[in-house]
Amino acid sequence: MPDLLLELFSEEIPARMQARAAEDLRKMVTDRLVDAGLVYEGATAFATPRRLALAVQGIPARQPDLKEEKKGPRVGAPEAAVQGFLKSAGLASIAEATIQRDPKKGEFYVALVEKPGRPAIDVLAEILPVVIRTFPWPKSMRWGERSSRSGALAWVRPLHSILATFGPETETPDIVPFAVDGIAAGNATRGHRFLAPRVIHASHFADYAAKLERAKVVLDPARRREIILTDAKHLAFAQGFELVEDPALLEEVAGLVEWPVVLMGTFDHDFLRLPPEVIRTTIRVNQKCFVVRAQPAPEGTQGSPVSSLSPQGGEEKSGPRGGEGRPALANKFILVANTEAADGGAAIVAGNERVIRARLADAKFFYETDLRHWRDVPLDMRLMKFKDIVFHEKLGTQWERIERIERLAAELAPLLGADAEKARRAARLAKADLLTGMVGEFPELQGLMGKYYARATGEDESVAVACEEHYKPVGPGDRVPGNPVSVAVALADKFDTLVGFWAIDERPTGSKDPYALRRAALGIVRLVLSNEIRLRLKQVVDLAYREIDRHIVGPGEVLSVDDTREDLVGFFADRLVVLLKEQGARHDLVNAALHVGARFIAEGEPIYEQDDLLLIVRRVEALGKFLDTEDGKNLLAGYKRATNIIRIEERRDKTEYTGEPSAELYRQAEEWELARAIDTAAAEASAAVAREDFAAAMSAMAKLRPHVDAFFDKVTVNVDDPPVRANRLKLLNRIRAATGTVADFSRIAG
Amino acid sequence: MAELPPHMRPDRSFQGLILALQRYWADYGCVILQPYDMEVGAGTFHPATTLRALGPHAWNAAYVQPSRRPKDGRYGENPNRLQHYYQFQVILKPSPPELQDLYLNSLAAIGIDKAFHDLRFVEDDWESPTLGAWGLGWECWCDGMEVSQFTYFQQVAGFECAPVSGELTYGLERLACYLQGVDSIMDLNFNGRAGNQKVMYRDVFLQAEQEYSRHNFEFADTDMLFEQFRMAEAACRKYLDAGWDTEHAHHLMALPAYDQCIKASHIFNLLDARGVISVTERQSYILRVRDLARACGEAWLKTAGGGTH
Numbered sequence A: 001m002p003d004l005l006l007e008l009f010s011e012e013i014p015a016r017m018q019a020r021a022a023e024d025l026r027k028m029v030t031d032r033l034v035d036a037g038l039v040y041e042g043a044t045a046f047a048t049p050r051r052l053a054l055a056v057q058g059i060p061a062r063q064p065d066l067k068e069e070k071k072g073p074r075v076g077a078p079e080a081a082v083q084g085f086l087k088s089a090g091l092a093s094i095a096e097a098t099i100q101r102d103p104k105k106g107e108f109y110v111a112l113v114e115k116p117g118r119p120a121i122d123v124l125a126e127i128l129p130v131v132i133r134t135f136p137w138p139k140s141m142r143w144g145e146r147s148s149r150s151g152a153l154a155w156v157r158p159l160h161s162i163l164a165t166f167g168p169e170t171e172t173p174d175i176v177p178f179a180v181d182g183i184a185a186g187n188a189t190r191g192h193r194f195l196a197p198r199v200i201h202a203s204h205f206a207d208y209a210a211k212l213e214r215a216k217v218v219l220d221p222a223r224r225r226e227i228i229l230t231d232a233k234h235l236a237f238a239q240g241f242e243l244v245e246d247p248a249l250l251e252e253v254a255g256l257v258e259w260p261v262v263l264m265g266t267f268d269h270d271f272l273r274l275p276p277e278v279i280r281t282t283i284r285v286n287q288k289c290f291v292v293r294a295q296p297a298p299e300g301t302q303g304s305p306v307s308s309l310s311p312q313g314g315e316e317k318s319g320p321r322g323g324e325g326r327p328a329l330a331n332k333f334i335l336v337a338n339t340e341a342a343d344g345g346a347a348i349v350a351g352n353e354r355v356i357r358a359r360l361a362d363a364k365f366f367y368e369t370d371l372r373h374w375r376d377v378p379l380d381m382r383l384m385k386f387k388d389i390v391f392h393e394k395l396g397t398q399w400e401r402i403e404r405i406e407r408l409a410a411e412l413a414p415l416l417g418a419d420a421e422k423a424r425r426a427a428r429l430a431k432a433d434l435l436t437g438m439v440g441e442f443p444e445l446q447g448l449m450g451k452y453y454a455r456a457t458g459e460d461e462s463v464a465v466a467c468e469e470h471y472k473p474v475g476p477g478d479r480v481p482g483n484p485v486s487v488a489v490a491l492a493d494k495f496d497t498l499v500g501f502w503a504i505d506e507r508p509t510g511s512k513d514p515y516a517l518r519r520a521a522l523g524i525v526r527l528v529l530s531n532e533i534r535l536r537l538k539q540v541v542d543l544a545y546r547e548i549d550r551h552i553v554g555p556g557e558v559l560s561v562d563d564t565r566e567d568l569v570g571f572f573a574d575r576l577v578v579l580l581k582e583q584g585a586r587h588d589l590v591n592a593a594l595h596v597g598a599r600f601i602a603e604g605e606p607i608y609e610q611d612d613l614l615l616i617v618r619r620v621e622a623l624g625k626f627l628d629t630e631d632g633k634n635l636l637a638g639y640k641r642a643t644n645i646i647r648i649e650e651r652r653d654k655t656e657y658t659g660e661p662s663a664e665l666y667r668q669a670e671e672w673e674l675a676r677a678i679d680t681a682a683a684e685a686s687a688a689v690a691r692e693d694f695a696a697a698m699s700a701m702a703k704l705r706p707h708v709d710a711f712f713d714k715v716t717v718n719v720d721d722p723p724v725r726a727n728r729l730k731l732l733n734r735i736r737a738a739t740g741t742v743a744d745f746s747r748i749a750g
Numbered sequence B: 001m002a003e004l005p006p007h008m009r010p011d012r013s014f015q016g017l018i019l020a021l022q023r024y025w026a027d028y029g030c031v032i033l034q035p036y037d038m039e040v041g042a043g044t045f046h047p048a049t050t051l052r053a054l055g056p057h058a059w060n061a062a063y064v065q066p067s068r069r070p071k072d073g074r075y076g077e078n079p080n081r082l083q084h085y086y087q088f089q090v091i092l093k094p095s096p097p098e099l100q101d102l103y104l105n106s107l108a109a110i111g112i113d114k115a116f117h118d119l120r121f122v123e124d125d126w127e128s129p130t131l132g133a134w135g136l137g138w139e140c141w142c143d144g145m146e147v148s149q150f151t152y153f154q155q156v157a158g159f160e161c162a163p164v165s166g167e168l169t170y171g172l173e174r175l176a177c178y179l180q181g182v183d184s185i186m187d188l189n190f191n192g193r194a195g196n197q198k199v200m201y202r203d204v205f206l207q208a209e210q211e212y213s214r215h216n217f218e219f220a221d222t223d224m225l226f227e228q229f230r231m232a233e234a235a236c237r238k239y240l241d242a243g244w245d246t247e248h249a250h251h252l253m254a255l256p257a258y259d260q261c262i263k264a265s266h267i268f269n270l271l272d273a274r275g276v277i278s279v280t281e282r283q284s285y286i287l288r289v290r291d292l293a294r295a296c297g298e299a300w301l302k303t304a305g306g307g308t309h
């Protein structure tokens, strides 16, 4: 069966868009093929900086013929209707139609319309221009002479040629006959911009890929990545270094070259005095080069592998350590060129070295200027600038925000085992690096520079670390800090953000979350759980609200403290449910624990009683264990049975069987025993819950089980004596009430 | 290039580089203009680019434009950042199909041999919030050094470009550092001579960098600048109003009005460098300049140059 080869050859496509574009191309073309009845065998798409390519194998040469029954008018319908039917079905006379019967309609005409399938190449000639015209580039542009006409083609960058061939492997394929905005499809393309710029004619995919390879183009991005990674590792290793791997950079660099050539350059040793993250960021962000470090010392060697390589210069503590015991960076970098230079790359390396030297000199300038500034100017003076920087027009300045975070962090500190003064100091300092030259140049170094500068100016280590860590955890995969001072500031920062935006009614809606509030809430949940912090969310929200309240500036809606609190706790509950579910907890158990004591006002969201995340999780764990036991399963079954009966009877009688059952109406021993057991279990469970001993609370509940079983065994609920019946229903209802202190069993599945 | 005397060679002489680029683009057919006689932040602000990019007429021009970036001042101490530097600007309208090759050939003309160098087009979308302009294109890299900006204008002054222009901006000092193999702009040989005839970039501009950095960051009179901003803004509006004919179909003073827009933009940059504009105010100043630019663009489109007869 024939194959399709398509290539869209353009000026340089941004690296970050290539992978997505290849996938979009594959999907757009193959979806349309399938819609047209052309089921193919396989499809692969590729991207380089200058081309998107697609190979689809095994497309039928023709669409299948379609047979369709077309229903017509009743037999004996007016002539006009019959004529219309003949015309639309393409019949010459009504004799060509058959007659069918329908019990409702009676006899009516049916035409068998045959739609012969068209050659696939004709279908492709229709599909491909549509795909090109409607291609979903994140940003596209017009160009050249034609750009002033309406309907001018838009592409990511100017599109120069289209190659589109179709045919079986054994024959010379045909060119798919179409044109888009003056660009006619053909079988020509070009090789590498510099190494093989001449026109190439290609037939099938294999021929195309091979010719491109000869013309110094590696079509497959995965192979380009592979080549770069292998060559970079080898090159580093051969010189006694180890590549610092960087998958995102690798992906980007592979999108900047058609013919990767890996080279190594050097920078001045002296720059290694800069923090390693600064070196790496400078080299990576601006130059898209990799850094390398010393090869790790072999197992068992003692002492710091760092000091041998790094001149611990100066009085700054922020020397060139690799951090976390890893070897320090070396004064080398790895670049990926897009060409094989006549001098083996000497000029290219020299040029890159010069740029990197200038970049590092810039970074060093910022670093030294910042440090000098931090040493010479007292913190409060430096922070004055924040008085001019608006955090949000309704939430005051950065200065005000820092003051809020400071107070909140100090109040939270005792709960976390953190020193309140250190928490206060860290909060005050945490944003100071936003005013530095280095962070101005490299925003992604925020926090990190604060840590270095704080250390260098003699701050307490936990305070310095908090400057960096208070932003954490950033994403779902990010590390959660454990240093109590960091945790205090991190919580204060995030609560301030959440409560602030809640108060001014800027809550996230649907996919819109411009202030990353979901991330902040999830961050709080993870901080609390991983540090096993006991915290009443509602209390903290109230504290934060009190702080925010004095800084809110109108106009506009302001949410009351009550609304903010209850709504936010619901928001946290949602994050918790998602998080625990991801960690494999049962959704229904989380809900059962969460809803203990919850109230519902009319329709809508519950008002939660439970606002201590750690306790909720402990309850979920205890509940899970309990339900794994025989006692647990049976009690749950008994509970469900009891509530089912009550529900049915209540609905039938249109009344509620709440209230205390009365002892005089007990007729059987099992009733007495169940009543007594419920009293004991409820008392024990409440006491255990008060002690936060959920396992004990569950065990107390477990003792109910034989009595519930015996009750259902021996006692008939629906007896003819109405007061006795009502009393029994009330007794059953007490099971529900008693278990409610432990969990909302109604939310448990099964 | 081989036949040039040594002191004229782009790899020896800063002015030699300028002359070589001018020659190359003149040979292509560009109008070689001289710098616009006002303070601007980039060659794009020259009316030969901003305004000529609007409207249907073909237009090919090239020129050097001194570019003032008050915030980039480093008292002459940074190796590759100045508050006053030269851009070489090329505008081709409509953008010719072989624009990338034309650009690469211009690099060859100044001595960058593609057999030895790694030339790259790296995504960099250009946007000028003050001009209400944007386009797609690249930074052009030579061995990792950003030497030019390459843009297909899509919108200028808030109007769609029809047809689209191609804009090339060469950062002349950085390019020259590269060609001359020096690390710092101040070390560039300006006139290509040797011995006591040699004039260095520092001889021409170091003092100016120091003085203007001091001025831009420390002493520029902010009260006066705020006042000047208001005056330029008012004058721009006044000339725009006065320039319309009775049917609002033709405009007779788009260029003088646009001068005031440029002036406002530069004054804003100075105020910004002085740190007297807060983050929130900043946005509103940018919008004020953009409104002027937009109104000037609208006026220009109703002039002969903008395509109205």
Ligand SMILES: Nc1ncnc2c1ncn2[C@@H]1O[C@H](COP(=O)(O)OP(=O)(O)O)[C@@H](O)[C@H]1O
Residues within 6 Å of the ligand: B041, B042, B043, B044, B069, B072, B080, B081, B082, B083, B085, B087, B126, B146, B147, B148, B149, B169, B170, B171, B172, B173, B174, B175
């Ligand atoms: N402050 C500066 N000093 C010297 N050269 C600069 C400076 N800023 C930019 N350049 C050079 O000028 C070129 C154009 O600068 P860019 O900021 O991209 O200008 P535009 O604002 O016109 O887009 C850059 O490629 C760079 O080489």
Ligand SMILES: [Mg+2]
Residues within 6 Å of the ligand: B124, B139, B149
């Ligand atoms: Mg740029």
